[in-house]
Amino acid sequence: MKKEILYLIGFMGSGKTTIGKQLAVKEECDFVDLDDYIVQQNNMNIPQIFEQFGEEGFRSWESQALHQCSLQGKVIIATGGGIVENSENIDFMKENGKVVYLKASFETIYSRIKDDGNRPITKEGLSGLKKRYMNRVPLYEKADYIVSTEDKSLEEVISELHHTVMYK
Numbered sequence: 001m002k003k004e005i006l007y008l009i010g011f012m013g014s015g016k017t018t019i020g021k022q023l024a025v026k027e028e029c030d031f032v033d034l035d036d037y038i039v040q041q042n043n044m045n046i047p048q049i050f051e052q053f054g055e056e057g058f059r060s061w062e063s064q065a066l067h068q069c070s071l072q073g074k075v076i077i078a079t080g081g082g083i084v085e086n087s088e089n090i091d092f093m094k095e096n097g098k099v100v101y102l103k104a105s106f107e108t109i110y111s112r113i114k115d116d117g118n119r120p121i122t123k124e125g126l127s128g129l130k131k132r133y134m135n136r137v138p139l140y141e142k143a144d145y146i147v148s149t150e151d152k153s154l155e156e157v158i159s160e161l162h163h164t165v166m167y168k
């Protein structure tokens, strides 16, 4: 079953969930959104988890969820933007599947997420988010594939993933 898992990584707002869902339909495989999985397992939404357990608590659940969701075979997993903050998660994903970085500029991402109340990290504001983005880019770039979503339609990104990633 190894290498049948496709992990989508990238900053918040890079389209991991939307793209992953759509790609799973095309490839006729399962789809898991790691944030949704954590919310279901714990019966709390993401802001509540951050509030009660802090970012550290969330990160530990996130790593556990990554391991649990990687037990099934052919699946596309949309990860949370901070999954790369734990380097063990990067190693784990690369060992167990293909890792795709969905790349978008900070400007594009910021305009999409700045007012999103369901993403606690956005409270850090423009400078905090930019710092996180800059720190994470080299970690995202450890992916096996880098696919830019900038100025592309959803269909174009899906087609690119289908041709360049799924059949390699």
Ligand code: S3P
Pocket (backbone or CB within 6 Å): 010, 011, 012, 013, 016, 035, 046, 079, 080, 081, 082, 083, 118, 119, 120, 121
């Ligand atoms: C986070 C990204 C979120 C979610 C949590 C923390 C981050 O996922 O896991 O709010 O640190 O970048 P998305 O990338 O799906 O928004």
